[in-house]
Amino acid sequence: MHIAVAIDGPAGAGKSTIARAAAAKLGYIYVDTGALYRAVAWYVVDRGIDPQDSPAVIAALPGLQLDLRYIDGVQRVFVGERDVSDFIRTPEMSMGSSAVSALPEVRDFLMETQRSLARRNDVIMDGRDIGTVVLPDAQVKVYLTASAQVRARRRHTELAQKGEQMTYEQILADIEQRDYNDSHRAVAPLKRADDAHLLDTGEMDIQQSVAALVALIKNSL
Numbered sequence: 001m002h003i004a005v006a007i008d009g010p011a012g013a014g015k016s017t018i019a020r021a022a023a024a025k026l027g028y029i030y031v032d033t034g035a036l037y038r039a040v041a042w043y044v045v046d047r048g049i050d051p052q053d054s055p056a057v058i059a060a061l062p063g064l065q066l067d068l069r070y071i072d073g074v075q076r077v078f079v080g081e082r083d084v085s086d087f088i089r090t091p092e093m094s095m096g097s098s099a100v101s102a103l104p105e106v107r108d109f110l111m112e113t114q115r116s117l118a119r120r121n122d123v124i125m126d127g128r129d130i131g132t133v134v135l136p137d138a139q140v141k142v143y144l145t146a147s148a149q150v151r152a153r154r155r156h157t158e159l160a161q162k163g164e165q166m167t168y169e170q171i172l173a174d175i176e177q178r179d180y181n182d183s184h185r186a187v188a189p190l191k192r193a194d195d196a197h198l199l200d201t202g203e204m205d206i207q208q209s210v211a212a213l214v215a216l217i218k219n220s221l
């Protein structure tokens with residue numbers, strides 16, 4: 001019996017950074033499920049399909065061979081034999097993944113990939129619907145969040161360090177829009193599972209957040 005830790009929460013809460021570090025400390029594999037939705041977007045765009053064109057996206061799915069592989073413990077996403085991990089982090093793929101992730105056919109298509117990883121490994125899996133839909137029997141569920149203002153402030157600092165110009169108000173508006181989209185879609189909306197622990201990282205830095213998550217997992221097992 002493998003251990004499954006489900007981490008859900010809104011965009012920009014630091015889930016991937018915190019979950020990845022906690023997985024390394026515990027010796028579990030870290031599964032970033034957002035990368036799967038991004039890879040679907042990459043695949044359709046590569047075939048000249050608009051991610052908003054739902055019938056065309058659905059029709060293309062049977063030809064998609066998607067795989068998560070772990071190379072030196074780092075997750076890489078493959079479409080067929082092509083490693084697309086570095087191509088899926090663009091704003092175009094963020095938008096595209098958001099569009100395709102609203103389709104039940106896409107969500108069903110990705111379900112088995114996610115569940116089979118959890119059957120074969122001890123995992124920390126992060127996403128939007130892991131504790132509610134993908135791994136409802138996970139031994140530990142965490143809803144990791146911070147207020148929209150805190151997330152916007154962090155993102156603003158991050159972008160400013162990269163020399164990118166975006167006002168705090170613009171970033172906050174984007175975050176509030178994405179929160180709304182994620183929590184109001186018809187299928188697998190973002191919501192805290194009844195049995196999920198709430199971890200609010202608003203007052204914590206990354207190290208403190210990782211320590212809090214690891215402690216929460218250890219205390220729950």
Ligand code: C5P
Pocket residue numbers: 011033034035037038094097098099101102126127128129130182
């Ligand atoms: O987490 P990330 O931003 O990489 O996710 C990309 C997209 O995939 C988001 O738009 C998110 O709504 C969607 N997603 C999802 N369910 C998951 C993980 C991500 O719908 N389990």
